[in-house]
Amino acid sequence: MKKLSYLIIGLLTVSLVSCKKDFFDVNKNPNSPTTSSMTPELLLPRALHLTAARMSVSMDYAAHWTGYWARGGNFGPTNPQEDYAITNGYQEGQWSGWYDLLFDVDQMEKKGISSNQPFYTGIAKVLKSVGFMYLVDQYNNVPYSKAFDLSNNILPPYDKGEVIYADLIKQLDEAVTLFKGINAGNLANNAGIATADIVYKGNAANWIKFANTLRLKLLLRQSQVSGFNGAAETAKIVANGGGFIGAGETANVQPTYVVDNGKQNPFWNAYKRLYTGAVADDYNRANNYVLGKFRNNNDIRYQYFFSAAATPVSGNTYYGYNFGEILPSSDPYKSINSSDVAGPGLAKSAGQAQWFFTSVESLFLQAEATQRGWLSGSAEAVYNAAVTESFTYLGVTNATATATTYLTSARPIVDWATATDKVNLIVMQKYLALTGINNFEAYVDYRRLGVPTDLPLSLAPGRSGRVIPKRLMYPTSEYQYNAAAVGAEGTINPQTSTVFWDK
Numbered sequence: 044m045k046k047l048s049y050l051i052i053g054l055l056t057v058s059l060v061s062c063k064k065d066f067f068d069v070n071k072n073p074n075s076p077t078t079s080s081m082t083p084e085l086l087l088p089r090a091l092h093l094t095a096a097r098m099s100v101s102m103d104y105a106a107h108w109t110g111y112w113a114r115g116g117n118f119g120p121t122n123p124q125e126d127y128a129i130t131n132g133y134q135e136g137q138w139s140g141w142y143d144l145l146f147d148v149d150q151m152e153k154k155g156i157s158s159n160q161p162f163y164t165g166i167a168k169v170l171k172s173v174g175f176m177y178l179v180d181q182y183n184n185v186p187y188s189k190a191f192d193l194s195n196n197i198l199p200p201y202d203k204g205e206v207i208y209a210d211l212i213k214q215l216d217e218a219v220t221l222f223k224g225i226n227a228g229n230l231a232n233n234a235g236i237a238t239a240d241i242v243y244k245g246n247a248a249n250w251i252k253f254a255n256t257l258r259l260k261l262l263l264r265q266s267q268v269s270g271f272n273g274a275a276e277t278a279k280i281v282a283n284g285g286g287f288i289g290a291g292e293t294a295n296v297q298p299t300y301v302v303d304n305g306k307q308n309p310f311w312n313a314y315k316r317l318y319t320g321a322v323a324d325d326y327n328r329a330n331n332y333v334l335g336k337f338r339n340n341n342d343i344r345y346q347y348f349f350s351a352a353a354t355p356v357s358g359n360t361y362y363g364y365n366f367g368e369i370l371p372s373s374d375p376y377k378s379i380n381s382s383d384v385a386g387p388g389l390a391k392s393a394g395q396a397q398w399f400f401t402s403v404e405s406l407f408l409q410a411e412a413t414q415r416g417w418l419s420g421s422a423e424a425v426y427n428a429a430v431t432e433s434f435t436y437l438g439v440t441n442a443t444a445t446a447t448t449y450l451t452s453a454r455p456i457v458d459w460a461t462a463t464d465k466v467n468l469i470v471m472q473k474y475l476a477l478t479g480i481n482n483f484e485a486y487v488d489y490r491r492l493g494v495p496t497d498l499p500l501s502l503a504p505g506r507s508g509r510v511i512p513k514r515l516m517y518p519t520s521e522y523q524y525n526a527a528a529v530g531a532e533g534t535i536n537p538q539t540s541t542v543f544w545d546k
Contacts, residue, residue, distance in 0.1 A: 052212075057142040058259045058344075060453050064114045072226045073489060081131075081150055081154070081268075081499070083158070083160055083162075083163035083167075083234075083239070083302060083435065084235040084236075085216025085239075086147055086150060087148070087241075088239050088241050088298055089425045090148050090151060090297055091240075091241050091242055091298075091311075092298055092397075093144050094170055094173055095296040095399040096309035097140060098177075098399070098457065098481070098487075099309055099310045099313075099397060101140065102482045103482065104134055104285055104335065105485060106384070106447075107124060107366055108124075108486060108489075108511050108512070109482065109486050109495075109498065110330050110366065110485075110495065110499065111330055111333050112327045112328065112330050112366075112479075113327075113329070113330040113331070113364035113366045114326060114327075114364060114484070115325055115326050115328040115364065115377070115378035116328075116374060116376045116380065118325075118326055118378075118379045119174065119369075120367075121448075122503065122505065125366065125367040125503040126501065126504075126507070126509065127502050127503075127506060127509035127510065127538075128505070129512050130514065130516060131517060132518070133515070134181075135519060135520065137178075138178070138521070139175075139518070139520065141174050142178075143465060145170075145171060145190070145358040146191060148170045148171050149190075149191040150220070152167030155167060160232060160234070162222070162245065162247065162260070163236070164218075165219075165221035167533065168254075169215065169250065169382065170212040171211075172257055172261070173257065176257075176260075177329060177483070178287075178544060179207050179208060179543075180483070180487055181515045182517060183451075183541070184202060184203055184204050184532055185201055185538070187201075187202040187203065187206075187207045189426050191434065198524070198527065198528060200528050201529070201532060204542060204543040204544075205268075215254045215258045215261075216258070216283075218250075218254045219251050219285060220281050222247040222250045222285075223285070241296055241297055242295065242296055246524060248285065249292070251283070251474060252285055252287055253288060253294055253510065255283070255285050256287045256288045256405045259277065259280060262412075262502040263408060263411055264491065264542045266492075267417065267542075267544065268546055269546060273412070273415070273417050274415075276418060277417040277418060278417075282506050284496070287405055288400060288407065289402060289406075290428060290435075291402075291434070292402050293401045294395035294398075294399040294400040295397060295398055296399050298398035299394060300394045300397070301393065302393045305317055308395050308398050310385065311385065311395065312389050312393070312400075313393065314327060314384055315390040317384070317386040318393070327383070328363060328364055328381045328382060328383060328384065329349045329362070329363035329381065329382040330364065330365070330366055330499065331363040331364060331365050332366070332499055333478055334349070336350055337475070338452040339534040340449075341437060341449070341454065342454075342475070344434065346361065346363060346387075347387055347437040347439060348386045348437070348478045349361060349382035349383065349386045350382055350383045350385060350386045351382065352379070352380050352382055353380075354380055354534075356375050356376055356380045358430065361377075362376060362380060362382055363381060364376075365499075366499070366501050366502065367503035374399040379543065384479050386479075388437030389439070389479050391438075398480060401436065401481070403433045403477065404481055406429035407429045407476065407477075408474070409429075410422055411469050411470065414469060422465065422469075426469055427459075427470075428450070428511075430445060430450055430457075430473070430476070431447070431450075433472075433475075433476035434504065456468070456471050457472070458474070461538060466492070467494050467496070473488070476490065489504070489511065489546060490541075490545045492545060498511075512538065513539070513541045514535075514541065514545075516537060517535060
């Protein structure tokens with residue numbers, strides 16, 4: 044199935060979503076799937092669950108490239124991830140996975156429009172904006188305007204990344220308008236929204252905050268594009284009066300995760316424990332780079348992002364590795380002697396809600412926008428609030444007091460007053476705060492701003508001068524099934540071909 048183009052996979056999505064035997068099935072009879080059975084009410088929970096799951100567990104390559112994670116001591120080299128020699132087959136599931144999901148979301152949007160269910164239509168616009176943002180951020184130009192017009196465009200052309208971004212901002216504005224139009228009189232027409240919406244339970248005001256915050260993220264992505272100024276568009280967001288995701292307002296997906304096969308919290312299931320109780324992940328371990336950043340700044344959060352070693356060696360309770368390093372067979376540190384990536388601040392239980400868009404990330408986005416002059420107010424105050432929210436979100440003991448001590452002590456990557464580049468300071472603290480939470484955001488910011496400024500390259504012997512890739516390659520399936528369209532994009536070199544906002 045992975046060898047098929049995303050278009051063919053999209054045509055088969057109706058059957059695929061009915062074949063997985065879990066509590067996200069959308070058809071009453073798995074042997075007789077029909078498009079008519081795919082109502083918005085049935086499509087939405089699965090779309091929300093899968094979107095949050097993809098964001099939280101499918102972007103581990105970004106965690107390795109950006110200094111969060113490294114290969115555990117039990118494993119040999121992992122190429123091309125570690126030598127950056129990216130091929131068309133590397134991470135090709137990013138393409139098919141997002142397009143499979145977006146096909147369902149597109150169906151939900153169309154059905155929401157045809158059945159006059161504006162709440163579902165609005166959420167679909169938000170989810171499409173998330174998915175296509177990830178596609179552009181990884182591939183630049185991708186099929187968009189004709190992507191799901193299968194009857195007329197079975198081999199769709201590619202849209203420019205900047206054009207897609209502009210339309211996503213427009214779609215989010217339209218979503219806000221739809222949410223603002225929801226009232227007691229028309230809410231009932233959105234059948235089952237309070238149950239199907241496994242994020243906000245049908246709270247339109249919260250979806251407005253989500254859409255506004257995502258819109259701000261899309262604008263900040265473009266901060267380095269020549270001639271771009273996000274102030275006017277940010278002013279439009281402020282003008283709608285809906286606000287942004289604030290402290291304590293993390294968007295979480297919760298379909299009632301439980302300890303069972305296919306029903307656990309995605310992050311817990313991927314990196315902590317399987318439903319059988321077995322260890323889920325021996326491979327991903329703490330990277331010495333980020334561990335050093337925390338320790339050298341007396342920052343206790345590493346004990347919440349990472350776990351203490353199950354069996355410490357020589358008293359090294361928290362132990363990490365260097366990305367790409369080849370260790371001798373005599374090295375005593377194996378995975379069991381090192382820190383896993385599902386620390387107590389992230390992996391609390393198999394039944395915990397799955398973060399979708401955290402309050403921590405939102406506050407850092409607002410801090411950067413304020414420092415750039417796009418939002419009014421004190422950038423320092425928002426920065427301090429964002430750092431404090433990170434401590435609170437992780438469940439750090441005496442979080443506010445501990446964060447205050449952290450912020451008011453002399454630390455090289457903390458102090459606002461002495462920072463010569465305050466945007467870089469904000470983004471560096473954002474980098475630390477999103478460890479394991481949003482690995483992809485670190486990859487975006489590194490390409491966009493070069494933060495962290497001292498991020499080490501892979502130690503893989505075969506790296507041969509290559510650096511962290513600027514993008515992914517188009518998957519093999521596109522060259523097999525949509526050759527003319529992808530061929531029109533020319534020769535792609537991940538070392539030099541950039542996403543449009545990476546200037």
